[in-house]
Amino acid sequence: MGFEAHEALPGVFHIRDAMGVCMTLVTGEKRALLVDTGYGLEDVASFVKTLTDKPVTVLLTHHHFDHALGARWFERVLLAAPDMGDYPLYTGDAQRRRVLAQAQAKGLSPAGDFLGDAMPQPDELTAGDIDLGGLTARVILCPSHTPGSAVVYIPERRLLLTGDTWNPCTWLFFKEAVPVLTYRENARALLALPFEHVLCAHQPHLYPRAAFESAMNALTDAALDAAPRVTITPSEHIDTHQADLGDGCILVFDRAKYDCERSNPHEHL
Numbered sequence: 001m002g003f004e005a006h007e008a009l010p011g012v013f014h015i016r017d018a019m020g021v022c023m024t025l026v027t028g029e030k031r032a033l034l035v036d037t038g039y040g041l042e043d044v045a046s047f048v049k050t051l052t053d054k055p056v057t058v059l060l061t062h063h064h065f066d067h068a069l070g071a072r073w074f075e076r077v078l079l080a081a082p083d084m085g086d087y088p089l090y091t092g093d094a095q096r097r098r099v100l101a102q103a104q105a106k107g108l109s110p111a112g113d114f115l116g117d118a119m120p121q122p123d124e125l126t127a128g129d130i131d132l133g134g135l136t137a138r139v140i141l142c143p144s145h146t147p148g149s150a151v152v153y154i155p156e157r158r159l160l161l162t163g164d165t166w167n168p169c170t171w172l173f174f175k176e177a178v179p180v181l182t183y184r185e186n187a188r189a190l191l192a193l194p195f196e197h198v199l200c201a202h203q204p205h206l207y208p209r210a211a212f213e214s215a216m217n218a219l220t221d222a223a224l225d226a227a228p229r230v231t232i233t234p235s236e237h238i239d240t241h242q243a244d245l246g247d248g249c250i251l252v253f254d255r256a257k258y259d260c261e262r263s264n265p266h267e268h269l
Contacts, residue, residue, distance in 0.1 A: 003016065003017055003044070003047045005025075005047075008206050009157045009197065011134075011135055012025070012154065012159060013025040013026075013027070013051050014199055014204060014205075015044075016204050017044070018039075018041060019066070021038050021066045021067070022036075022200070022202065023038050024036070025048055025052065026132060026154060027051065027052045027054060027132070028132025028134050029054075029134045029135075030132060031055045031056070032052045032054045032055070033059060033132060034048055034058045035059050035163070036059075036061055036067040036163065036201060037058060037060065037067065037068060037070025037073070037074070038067070038069070038070040039065070039066050040069030040071070040073065040114070041108060041109075041114065042070075042110075042111055044073050045073040046073075057078070058071065058076065059078045059125060059139070060122065061149060061161075061163025061165070062080075062145060062164060063083040063084075063086050064090050064146070065090045065091060065095045065099055067164070067201065068091050068119075069099065071119055073112075074120060075120055077122050078122060078123050078124070079125050079148065080124070080125045082147035082148035083146050083148030087119075087122060088119075091119045096115050097115065099114075100114060125139060125148075127139050134156070135154060135156050135157070136154065137154060138152065138153040139151075139152055143182065144172070144186055145163070145172065145177055146164075146176050147176060149163060151163060151165050153193050157197070158194060158196035159197045160190065160193065160195040160198050160212070161200075163200070165187060166187060166198070166215065167200045168200075168211075168248055168249045168250070169249075169251075170215075170249075172254065173235060173254045177253075179254075180224060180253040180261070181261045182261065183253075188219075191212075196208070214245070214246060214247060218249070219243065219245060223243045223244070227244070229241055230242040238256075239255040239256045240252055240253070240254065
């Protein structure tokens with residue numbers, strides 16, 4: 001057990017928990033922002049205090065358990081309104097028991113009362129700037145992996161924090177994920193930002209802007225049409241297809257949603 005952290009850019013600490021998911025702490029002169037909280041097996045709040053003595057605002061990029069269960073260590077977190085409804089599902093008893101079984105299979109034991117600790121009811125996350133003192137966290141709502149997905153842009157570091165809106169392996173097959181053409185439009189809009197670096201939730205290192213840009217450019221209708229069927233356990237009932245975006249990047253999407261979106265484009269505007 002134990003967190004791994006490194007300063008990816010000045011004042012920006014990328015943290016990896018024992019289950020392998022990442023969160024990011026952005027530290028300004030007046031306060032800090034923690035973007036996501038990991039699986040929650042370990043006391044992330046105490047670990048963050050080893051990196052900063054500033055007051056910390058906690059932001060969840062979306063409601064999935066590997067980003068939100070660590071919220072149990074905090075009194076207050078922020079989450080976009082469209083993800084509020086499924087937040088209890090992804091942080092509730094059944095999901096915690098699945099996570100606990102996965103952790104125990106890896107030889108990990110949680111700190112505290114993992115099954116019994118209450119989760120904070122999130123306050124609503126809205127788009128806009130959070131002044132950290134010398135650093136700015138610009139919250140951008142970007143419906144994608146979930147309808148309430150958010151990304152964070154740090155202009156002083158030319159850094160984009162994508163959560164699960166983009167990873168080298170991006171998943172869009174969940175029932176709540178937006179259709180892939182809507183995703184493409186929303187994700188490509190982020191290219192208007194002058195970022196130079198990307199940190200995502202499932203890789204420990206910085207990516208250059210070119211990696212994100214290349215993936216977005218490769219996400220063409222032709223690539224989607226040619227994407228082969230793949231089986232994702234335990235989502236075998238979903239018509240999942242995997243688009244190859246080059247340079248090791250893939251995107252797994254729900255083909256039925258894609259076909260519906262193409263047939264009825266105005267329904268998704």
